[in-house]
Every structure is written in structure tokens, then in C-alpha cells.
Amino acid sequence: MRQVVYIDEVLIVNLAMNLTALWLTSRFTGNERSFARMLAGAAVGCIYAFLVLWPGFTMMLHFFAKILVATLMVVIAFGFRSWRKFIRQLGYLFLSSFCLGGIATGLHYLWHTAVIDLENKLGLGEFNKWAVLTATILIAMFLGHWGVTGWRKGSAQIATKIPLTITFWGKKVSVLALVDTGNQLIDPLSQHPVIILEYEVLKCVLPEELYGAFGEGTGNTILAVSNTPYANRVRLIPFQSLGQDHGMLLGIRPDEVEIQVRDTPQRVTNVVVGVYHQQLSPEQSYRALLPPRLLVS
Known part of the structure; x- marks a missing residue:
């Protein structure tokens, strides 16, 4: 045949x-x-x-x-x-x-x-x-x-501190981040995961137009940056926490984030940085919260 x-x-x-x-x-x-x-x-x-x-x-x-x-x-x-x-x-x-x-x-x-x-x-x-x-x-x-x-969530190391280098407009800031399985925040606009970062760490790399605006509160920030070249990078991220069912977290899209995973740098661009105005750790042993889905074992 x-x-x-x-x-x-x-x-x-x-x-x-x-x-x-x-x-x-x-x-x-x-x-x-x-x-x-x-x-x-x-x-x-x-x-x-x-x-x-x-x-x-x-x-x-x-x-x-x-x-x-x-x-x-x-x-x-x-x-x-x-x-x-x-x-x-x-x-x-x-x-x-x-x-x-x-x-x-x-x-x-x-x-x-x-x-x-x-x-x-x-x-x-x-x-x-x-x-x-x-x-x-x-x-x-x-x-x-x-x-x-x-598979990534299962393989992520719980309570592990990982070095991060976040780049905004060419300026870099390096911090230790805690891998937090409770951080499931998603930017509703892009569906990208959210890294929580302390404002005190972030403010040193913010442009002058955003420096003051990000310290004034959610509503004022949106109004303050609406007529600036940085408006397309600002995000509003809904969240729920104990005692606050409908909270809003300010976010900003970075140039890139470099995650040091087992001595191997992993660069991510599809991510949003949420701005937190209080200390994440009383001892300041970490300054950011990293969602497990960004880790690759």
C-alpha cells in the first residue's frame, strides 16, 4: 500500500x-x-x-x-x-x-x-x-x-528572604524580600503580580513629580500625577486585610525587577510594585514582600 x-x-x-x-x-x-x-x-x-x-x-x-x-x-x-x-x-x-x-x-x-x-x-x-x-x-x-x-507555588521556599533589585527610570534600589505565600495581589489592569515595597525604600528613586504625590494618599496621588508623563505607570490595586475589606494600594510599574534565585539572576518586567507606607518588618530584616509565582525553582 x-x-x-x-x-x-x-x-x-x-x-x-x-x-x-x-x-x-x-x-x-x-x-x-x-x-x-x-x-x-x-x-x-x-x-x-x-x-x-x-x-x-x-x-x-x-x-x-x-x-x-x-x-x-x-x-x-x-x-x-x-x-x-x-x-x-x-x-x-x-x-x-x-x-x-x-x-x-x-x-x-x-x-x-x-x-x-x-x-x-x-x-x-x-x-x-x-x-x-x-x-x-x-x-x-x-x-x-x-x-x-x-508547581511553582509548591516549590517556593516559604519564609525565605531573597535579594531584589528594582529599576525605576534607570535608577536601581536593592532590598531583601520575604517570599510571602499570602501575597496574591494582582494588578486588575494588566493582571500582573504585585511586589509590596516600603515607601521609605522607594522614595529615593522616584522622580520629583512622584516623590511628594506618593506620600499624600491614594486619591491625591492619582490627581497629582494625572497630568505628568508618569501617569501611565501608576496603578490602583484593590486589597483585603483584617479590618479593611475594600482597601486600595498605590502601585507603580518598574522598568524591571531582578530576583536573585539560588545565585541566578532572574529578570522580570511583567510586574507591579505596590507602595506600603509602614514597616513590613519591625527589625527591618526585609523591606519587600515577593509573591511565590515570580519564583522559578
């Missing part, structure tokens, strides 16, 4: 699976990801799949060729910062690919009801590849979103 391979289907399936594998890799490693860069990395995998099917390119099946292609995918999608990060990303890419392949194979067998005999060899009959592909990606997205979030 002659087997027909449709190149367009191969490329579409490979692009979708490669993109999903790179997305899972970014979730597990906590790297900032650009969709365009991940798409370019996935396209490299598609080119590889095309060459494998092309006559005369059997050398692409070699073990080292596969490693080279995976390396290119990682570098294109996430860049190269250090060997440690690169090897970690490469490992998670292979792990994600194996998981996706296992899910797709399991769904393939689960949905089959017919078995055919091809020249005395048992095999599976026709199947809906698009249904398998869609279900595989949906399962991967579920695991990548909720699974990784739960």
Missing part, C-alpha cells in the same frame, strides 16, 4: 507542536518570551521536518542533527544569556516535546476503534489528525498554565 504524505499538513502540525513545546519551555523556565521569536524558532523545526522527508537529506535523521536543530530553536526563541540557562532551556524543550508526543500518541490510540492488517502487520486505521492536534494543544495549555503555577 502506498503511503501519501501531504507536505502542507506536515508543516502545519509541526509548526503548532513546535510552538507549543517552546511555550511550555518558557513557562517552566520562567523566561520572558516573545511570540514572534518563538514562532521563528518553531519555523526552524518545520524546516527540519520538511528536509527529513526530502530525498537525499537522510543525514538530518542523525542524532547530532536533531541536537543542532533544537539548539537553534532555543537560541532563536529565547536568546543566549549563559550556558546554565541554555542547557536548562534545551532540557525543558526536549521534555516538553516528549510530553506532547506522548499526549498525541495516547489520544491517537484512545480515539481509535478500528484495527487494520497491512501486509500481515497490525496497524491503526484512519484518524482525525486535526482533532488530536487540537486536543493535544489544549491539554498542554492547561498543564502549562495551571500545572506550572501550582
Whole structure:
């Protein structure tokens, strides 16, 4: 029996699976990801799949060729910062690919009801590849979103103090932050997690227009900064605490936050800094509260 391979289907399936594998890799490693860069990395995998099917390119099946292609995918999608990060990303890419392949194979067998005999060899009959592909990606997205979030929370070290370096308009401030599992604050506008920081630490890096405004209270601050270039960075974050059911916390979006996780700097930009006007620790052993979801074990 002659087997027909449709190149367009191969490329579409490979692009979708490669993109999903790179997305899972970014979730597990906590790297900032650009969709365009991940798409370019996935396209490299598609080119590889095309060459494998092309006559005369059997050398692409070699073990080292596969490693080279995976390396290119990682570098294109996430860049190269250090060997440690690169090897970690490469490992998670292979792990994600194996998981996706296992899910797709399991769904393939689960949905089959017919078995055919091809020249005395048992095999599976026709199947809906698009249904398998869609279900595989949906399962991967579920695991990548909720699974990784739960894994990070479980692996976060409770009551651990971690060094932070927060950058505002090019100025840096370094503090010790307590990993606080009770800090589940979310900026309602961007849905980014919130780091709580003492105002006394923050005020030394604030622009002159914000220095006084942030010490006046929530309502006055919004009015004071509304006509300044910094208005788009100011946030209002709702919170609940003992004795205060509908509180509002002032927040500000930083340039970036560098978290020192196990001697490895992790840079985060999708975060908001909430301003707290009292001391977080009576002994001043820490000056910020860090949500566990920002940690990557």
C-alpha cells in the first residue's frame, strides 16, 4: 500500500507542536518570551521536518542533527544569556516535546476503534489528525498554565528572604524580600503580580513629580500625577486585610525587577510594585514582600 504524505499538513502540525513545546519551555523556565521569536524558532523545526522527508537529506535523521536543530530553536526563541540557562532551556524543550508526543500518541490510540492488517502487520486505521492536534494543544495549555503555577507555588521556599533589585527610570534600589505565600495581589489592569515595597525604600528613586504625590494618599496621588508623563505607570490595586475589606494600594510599574534565585539572576518586567507606607518588618530584616509565582525553582 502506498503511503501519501501531504507536505502542507506536515508543516502545519509541526509548526503548532513546535510552538507549543517552546511555550511550555518558557513557562517552566520562567523566561520572558516573545511570540514572534518563538514562532521563528518553531519555523526552524518545520524546516527540519520538511528536509527529513526530502530525498537525499537522510543525514538530518542523525542524532547530532536533531541536537543542532533544537539548539537553534532555543537560541532563536529565547536568546543566549549563559550556558546554565541554555542547557536548562534545551532540557525543558526536549521534555516538553516528549510530553506532547506522548499526549498525541495516547489520544491517537484512545480515539481509535478500528484495527487494520497491512501486509500481515497490525496497524491503526484512519484518524482525525486535526482533532488530536487540537486536543493535544489544549491539554498542554492547561498543564502549562495551571500545572506550572501550582508547581511553582509548591516549590517556593516559604519564609525565605531573597535579594531584589528594582529599576525605576534607570535608577536601581536593592532590598531583601520575604517570599510571602499570602501575597496574591494582582494588578486588575494588566493582571500582573504585585511586589509590596516600603515607601521609605522607594522614595529615593522616584522622580520629583512622584516623590511628594506618593506620600499624600491614594486619591491625591492619582490627581497629582494625572497630568505628568508618569501617569501611565501608576496603578490602583484593590486589597483585603483584617479590618479593611475594600482597601486600595498605590502601585507603580518598574522598568524591571531582578530576583536573585539560588545565585541566578532572574529578570522580570511583567510586574507591579505596590507602595506600603509602614514597616513590613519591625527589625527591618526585609523591606519587600515577593509573591511565590515570580519564583522559578
